[in-house]
Amino acid sequence: MKKNRMPRILQQLFFLAGIVALWQIVCLVGVDLLHVWKSYAMPSPAGVFSSFCRLLGDGSLLQATGNSLLRGVTGYAISILLGGLLGFLMNHFPFLHNNLRPLVMGIQTLPSVCWVPFSILWFGLTQQAILFVVVMGSAFSMAMAADNAIANVPPIYKKAALTMGATQKQIYWKVILPASLPELISGLKQGWSFAWRALMSGEVMTTCIGLGQTLITGRNLADINQVMLVMIVIVLVGILIDRLIFRALEKHVYKKRGLL
Amino acid sequence: MPLTLSNVSKIFADSEHATLKHINLSIADGEFLCVVGKSGCGKSTLLNLIAGLEMPTEGEILLDGKPVTAPGADRVVMFQEHALYPWLNVMENVAFGMQLAGVPKKQREETALRYLELMQLSDYKDYYIHQLSGGMRQRVNLARSLTMDSRILLMDEPFSALDKQTSNRLRAELQDICMQTRRTVFFITHSVEEAVYLADRVVVLSAAKKGIAEIVPIELPRPRHVYDEAFIEYRRQILEEVQEDKG
Numbered sequence: 001m002k003k004n005r006m007p008r009i010l011q012q013l014f015f016l017a018g019i020v021a022l023w024q025i026v027c028l029v030g031v032d033l034l035h036v037w038k039s040y041a042m043p044s045p046a047g048v049f050s051s052f053c054r055l056l057g058d059g060s061l062l063q064a065t066g067n068s069l070l071r072g073v074t075g076y077a078i079s080i081l082l083g084g085l086l087g088f089l090m091n092h093f094p095f096l097h098n099n100l101r102p103l104v105m106g107i108q109t110l111p112s113v114c115w116v117p118f119s120i121l122w123f124g125l126t127q128q129a130i131l132f133v134v135v136m137g138s139a140f141s142m143a144m145a146a147d148n149a150i151a152n153v154p155p156i157y158k159k160a161a162l163t164m165g166a167t168q169k170q171i172y173w174k175v176i177l178p179a180s181l182p183e184l185i186s187g188l189k190q191g192w193s194f195a196w197r198a199l200m201s202g203e204v205m206t207t208c209i210g211l212g213q214t215l216i217t218g219r220n221l222a223d224i225n226q227v228m229l230v231m232i233v234i235v236l237v238g239i240l241i242d243r244l245i246f247r248a249l250e251k252h253v254y255k256k257r258g259l260l
Numbered sequence: 261m262p263l264t265l266s267n268v269s270k271i272f273a274d275s276e277h278a279t280l281k282h283i284n285l286s287i288a289d290g291e292f293l294c295v296v297g298k299s300g301c302g303k304s305t306l307l308n309l310i311a312g313l314e315m316p317t318e319g320e321i322l323l324d325g326k327p328v329t330a331p332g333a334d335r336v337v338m339f340q341e342h343a344l345y346p347w348l349n350v351m352e353n354v355a356f357g358m359q360l361a362g363v364p365k366k367q368r369e370e371t372a373l374r375y376l377e378l379m380q381l382s383d384y385k386d387y388y389i390h391q392l393s394g395g396m397r398q399r400v401n402l403a404r405s406l407t408m409d410s411r412i413l414l415m416d417e418p419f420s421a422l423d424k425q426t427s428n429r430l431r432a433e434l435q436d437i438c439m440q441t442r443r444t445v446f447f448i449t450h451s452v453e454e455a456v457y458l459a460d461r462v463v464v465l466s467a468a469k470k471g472i473a474e475i476v477p478i479e480l481p482r483p484r485h486v487y488d489e490a491f492i493e494y495r496r497q498i499l500e501e502v503q504e505d506k507g
């Protein structure tokens with residue numbers, strides 16, 4: 001396993017390089033030679049790279065990415081708190097489980113853009129409006145994940161703890177929480193991808209500096225390369241967060257339990 | 261008499277018939293009581309009632325004169341399997357009950373280690389559960405149950421999921437421990453041999469009667485041997501009793 005590691009990363013890099021090369025060829029042939037696309041409608045690797053240099057040079061790319069990340073993380077943290085609490089309550093009270101859960105299940109399927117009109121009416125074109133969209137876009141899925149994770153804890157874990165004298169509070173903190181952790185982490189991971197997507201729906205509507213805004217500016221300037229650049233950055237941030245945070249977390253939690 | 265059941269019946273909410281009817285039973289201090297009977301005759305139900313995991317529909321269960329109303333550390337249960345925590349290592353699992361009770365870390369690790377040594381598992385104290393064999397897991401489970409010093413130890417077919425060789429070794433270890441420490445044990449098994457090997461008295465539970473068919477005191481010296489004539493005779497007698505039961 002370990003031995004194949006370097007070649008695998010190299011392989012992935014070669015694959016990416018291949019895609020970029022192919023993309024460049026498609027641009028050369030499709031735009032310059034055959035005129036299938038107008039040059040303003042088809043980004044090229046070279047164009048994206050020059051956009052990258054320009055936006056990096058004037059500092060706006062880093063600022064936009066930093067702002068978006070901060071906003072995303074803030075909204076995500078609020079979602080974790082609210083969603084976790086809602087999930088816990090839905091699981092704990094049979095009344096809520098029977099009546100609220102189906103509703104949350106339904107709301108969860110709403111695409112986050114659907115919350116944009118509300119957020120503008122309630123908060124105007126502000127930071128809070130974006131956060132509202134992020135929270136609405138991810139908290140409900142987090143609540144469902146938390147509820148499911150708790151419900152899937154094998155009853156025998158609780159029974160064993162009860163007969164060892166555990167209090168209700170100890171059952172929650174020392175049994176249910178650690179037992180549901182692997183599932184909670186999947187929920188957190190999914191919640192993050194929802195939050196990150198919702199963030200973009202929110203950012204494109206306001207004038208707050210961020211990746212969404214940079215993307216819209218690109219559109220307004222008919223600069224397809226800038227649009228493409230922002231899309232790539234959004235994907236890269238997504239991959240980076242997954243690798244750095246969730247992979248590490250999963251590895252730590254799964255290894256102990258023999259789930260790896 | 262630390263534990264007495266008087267006139268205990270259990271009818272599950274979603275079933276029409278009683279699972280257990282008018283059970284009268286008491287367990288003496290230091291007694292090893294085994295319960296045998298056909299599958300589905302209500303052995304686990306009886307144990308769950310004593311543990312406080314289920315409530316009797318009728319009758320009363322008293323532990324040292326006080327009615328049982330909820331599960332508690334004075335009636336630790338050792339389940340058949342899958343009751344160890346995969347996120348804790350062996351040491352932490354064994355010390356778990358003491359941790360719940362607020363025993364300081366140093367002290368609970370000392371106690372845990374003592375029982376792990378007794379089970380010949382001290383080399384494995386840092387292992388996680390998935391790294392152990394089935395037999396080792398049940399020894400960890402046993403160690404965890406023993407650390408609790410509970411008033412009565414309830415065991416629901418603890419060795420059933422193991423192969424014969426491993427379960428024979430474990431029951432011999434359990435017998436040694438009980439001879440040394442005089443625990444009060446309520447032990448369920450579907451193996452009559454295991455019951456005769458371990459018990460002071462064997463309770464035969466009947467599915468037909470929904471109650472106790474017979475209580476057989478086993479008057480054999482310990483350690484016991486399965487090939488002794490008297491052992492075989494007890495075994496035959498109880499097996500007949502179990503097989504006659506038309507549940």
Ligand SMILES: Nc1ncnc2c1ncn2[C@@H]1O[C@H](COP(=O)(O)OP(=O)(O)OP(=O)(O)O)[C@@H](O)[C@H]1O
Pocket residue numbers: 272273274275279297298299300301302303304305306450
């Ligand atoms: N929670 C429950 N709700 C309804 N019926 C139950 C419940 N638990 C057990 N029963 C019923 O009670 C009867 C006795 O079950 P129990 O688990 O006590 O049997 P057992 O003697 O332990 O069997 P086995 O040897 O297979 O473990 C069965 O008919 C079962 O269907």
Ligand SMILES: [Mg+2]
Pocket residue numbers: 303304305416
């Ligand atoms: Mg049973």
